Amino acid sequence: MAKPKKNEDVSAEERIKEAARKLFTEKGFDAVKTRDIAAEAGINLALLNYYFRSKQKLFDIVMIENFERFIKQLIPILGNEELSLDEILTQVTASYIDMLKLNPGLPFFIMNEMRSDSNKLQHVREKMAQVKARFLKRVEDTLLKKKISQANMAHMMMNFMGLIIFPFVAQPILMKVNNINKKEFDSIMEERKELVPIWLKAIMKANKF
Amino acid sequence: MAKPKKNEDVSAEERIKEAARKLFTEKGFDAVKTRDIAAEAGINLALLNYYFRSKQKLFDIVMIENFERFIKQLIPILGNEELSLDEILTQVTASYIDMLKLNPGLPFFIMNEMRSDSNKLQHVREKMAQVKARFLKRVEDTLLKKKISQANMAHMMMNFMGLIIFPFVAQPILMKVNNINKKEFDSIMEERKELVPIWLKAIMKANKF
């Protein structure tokens, strides 16, 4: 009965994971049905449970990978002691925007699952906490050395994320309101690679801190 | 069998709507079960369908009300021809932050439902178009006079929303990352009422447009 297994370019297991990543990222845990994932991956439903035991376990795996993608790339830049604040801003901004153009749904997905602080994330919490801890230490060390006070760290982080990540989170709304298509949106994001660092520096100069 | 109806301070219908608003805003359409809403409202499941016909219809009602809350307050400010750009920035920022402190889940909810591009949002689209028209007429006039091109409108809208709305969208993450509680978060948002308009002006001055 079974379909042939050879002459596939990607294994069934990998196809399931990618289908799950796509759908979970698009629609969130509850909105995605295991049958949707099976259909998207072009495999039988039972196969999903054969490889991953349960929907929850599959989600956990995708979630951890997504989260790692989200912050991993920042570590080498933030950890580089030799970069000036200017250079850090420029590099991190460009790197982030590049990644988000490839994974526009990622921040939303992460925030979504973070917000509904349910037990869905209980399993992945610890692993994420580890990655996060490392990440934060780097960020704070780096920025504190650059004479940005702890009290203003929160503001600067909000500004940084707001200017870079928010457009992707609100992409559907922004495209409609500004009457632009995906290509034009991406082009605007490309412009922001140069603009956001300039603006962030302007912000830092503009007020008390 | 029925429970007494009198000496309730709020009608069952209203309690259902408020329970639905709370849960939908927190968790999104698919994650919320009609039985959750019934339990939260303290009523029998059948009563939900008696009053609202279906989960979808109940959602639509809550959704429209939420969205109206989200944009309603902008109209009087944007419509006031006597305000300068500075004053508009200051007032809209303060007004928005006040509203978001009361409804921190609102922008996320709207973006979430906007993203899953279902037909749920037909009404919302129209409302959005109205605000856009008004917003553009008022702000574009002002900004065009200040030689801000149409092309840069998109950037400025992203900046404005990013600096004000994003912190609320990412609130759970930001609270964890910066190790602050709700009260401290709100206090930071209070600071931003004054800071964001300053920063937005700094941004406008900082680059080519």
Place this chain on the structure above:
DNA sequence: AAGTTTTTTAATCAAATGATTAAAAATATT
């Protein structure tokens, strides 16, 4: 108070959904 209408409930239905099972098909091993 009797009768009428509105509100609320318990019980139930039908479809959707996550998961399991036993067996078929493909692949690997000898």
Place this chain on the structure above:
DNA sequence: AATATTTTTAATCATTTGATTAAAAAACTT
């Protein structure tokens, strides 16, 4: 080629879930 192992499938189960129904309870009308 015969046998064992891995991969895949169809069929099925048990819960969950949105919705309906018939009737009880409360409120209203006369």
